Each structure stands twice: as structure tokens, then as C-alpha cells.
Amino acid sequence: MNVIPLLAVLKSRYPQAELTVLTGPLTAGLMSDDSCVDRVITHQRNHNPWNWTKTAAALWREQFDLVVDLQSSRYSRWLAGSTRAAVRLGTRSGPFYTHRVKLDLTGKQTVELFRDILKPIGLHQAPLTKRFPQLDRCRESAAAILQSHGILEKPFAVLNPGHSPAWVTKRWPEEHWIRLGKTLVAQQIVPVVTGASSDKELADRIAEGIGPPGLSFAGKTDLNSLAGVLSLARVVISTDSGPMHMAAMVGGPVVALFGPTHPVTSGPFGDGHRVLHRRLPCSYCFKKECPTQHECLDLLSPAEVWNAVSDVLFTGDSQVMLPIVDPDSANRAA
Secondary structure, three states: OOOHHHHHHHHHHOOOOOOEEEEOHHHHHHHHOOOOOOEEEEOOOOOOHHHHHHHHHHHHHHOOOEEEOOOOOOOHHHHHHHOOOOEEEEOOOOOOOOEEOOOOOOOOOHHHHHHHOOHHHOOOOOOOOOOOOOHHHHHHHHHHHHHHOOOOOOOEEEEEOOOOOOOHHHOOOHHHHHHHHHHHHHOOOEEEEOOOHHHHHHHHHHHHHHOOOOEEOOOOOOHHHHHHHHHHOOEEEEEOOHHHHHHHHOOOOEEEEEOOOOOOOOOOOOOOOEEEEOOOOOOOOOOOOOOOOOHHHHOOOHHHHHHHHHHHHHHOOOOOOOOOOOHHHHHHHO
């Protein structure tokens, strides 16, 4: 998602150029919908050497003038080098790039770091704006889903508990999600739990634990309809994940829950978000398995998250924290 603002920057600088994006199958459709993109080449990364060789040969034949490798990984650098483009931008040393850019990670979000890679062509200070391909169409698709569940006209909040299966350290406890959802219900806000098909069991359990009117949309949305749902929500509460970045890009306020990753570099793009992070001696470990007690997220209470959510919903002032609502007592009073 963080590449989307860069596409507009490049297209604005080179309006007559054909802009080609190399991406994986998951985001190929999204890139194809982008008005800044002229062509998409899909590459599924795997351990099959023939798969890499086929893509590298195709890139070699294209005769690109400029290549920007935003990943600059040990894998992508070989694909960048195979293009033989006259100008190849990346962050690693070696023969893969014609221009190596050293990044200053201090206080910069990923989109800003991506922009810094464009320094050799003078675009490292170009303005960045939130954008998402075909957002109006995405909202129409989302509206149909919301209408079918009877909540199109109701205020709702998105709870996104999922993340890459490899990153178990990014999880926020299931019971915390449930308690937060009940607090939202007490405030007359419908909790909508999102996720991929792989998150369905988790999302269904959380929605069931919250009780009516909580809903699970996990596995029921594609990227476009999910973007629409995120853009129409009053607030999105999410762990560090692709949907979190998508929510920030479509314009909605995000309350982001961070554990092992960096809350600035990996945080949501833009203003108006709340990033919650408990700083510990082991912070920014970037480990996918926690060798200690996973205190960074386990000890982040539903009350703390609710304070941030209520700030977004009712005040818009990051210095004001509203009283915590006890959902159980609210339900008893009702």
C-alpha cells in the first residue's frame, strides 16, 4: 500500500512515460486499477529457479529506461539488475544499481523512505498525498455489503486483529478485542471484525464473543471492498498489517497497535492517527517469536486502546482522554 503515493509522484514527473509495476498476484489487480499505472507484470516469488529466470528474462527484453527497486532486498536486487536499465535506483551496494541511496531511518515513515530512494532523480522532496485506486468504486462495493447486513446507515468501527501468520508477535489478545468490541457496542457503535479467509476463525470467535450487533466480515471481502469498508468506518483499530496501511491510505482515522515493529517507520501514513506502543528494553526486536512474555502487546489494555479510540471518535484532540466505559455496567443499566 505504501507504494501508491509514489506512483503519482513518478507519473507526475514523467507523464508521457509508460509506468510498469512488478508485483505479486495479491496486489496485481489493485495495481491494474491505478490510473497512474500503464502495465502490470506479475511475479510469484518462490524457490523455483525457473520462475525467477523466466521473469528476469522478460525484464531483460523490456529495455526499461528507469527502474526503482523499493524493496532493495536480496531477491529483488537481482531482478532490478536483470533489466539493464540505464538508471537503476536501490539501497544496496553491488552491481545491481547504478545509483545507491543511503537511507536515514530517523523519524520517517515507510512512504517517506520510499520517496528518498528517488533522490537521484530529484523527487525526494515531492509532496506525498493519500490515494487509493478506484476508491469510489470500492465504496460502492462496500456499501452493498454493509446494506446486506443492515448497518449501512449506522456508525461502525472496524476491528482488524489479523496479520501475517508468520508474525505471531503482532497479535493482540483475543479477549482484549472482545472487551473493546463490547465497549463500542455500549457506545452504540457496531463492531465489524475484518480479515482474510485465513483469519476467519479468529474473527468469528471475536464477533461471537462481542455478541450482537458485532459482525465478522473475514473472508467476505476482496481488496477493493475491504478498502471501501475501511474508508466508511468511523475508526479502524488494527495491528501492524496490510489492512492497517490500507485504512490509512483510504483516509480513515486509524488506531494502530504496535509490538515488535517500529511504530514510526511501520506506522500508518498521514495525520490524524493514534499509534499505541509500550516501550520496553526489548522494543523494536522485529522477532517473529517472542523469547520473553510478549508484554509489548499483552499488557496493552483494552482501556488504553479505548481511550485512543474515544479520542478519535469524540474529541479529535490527542491530549484529551475520555472516561473508560465499562461495557458490563452499561449493559446492566440498559
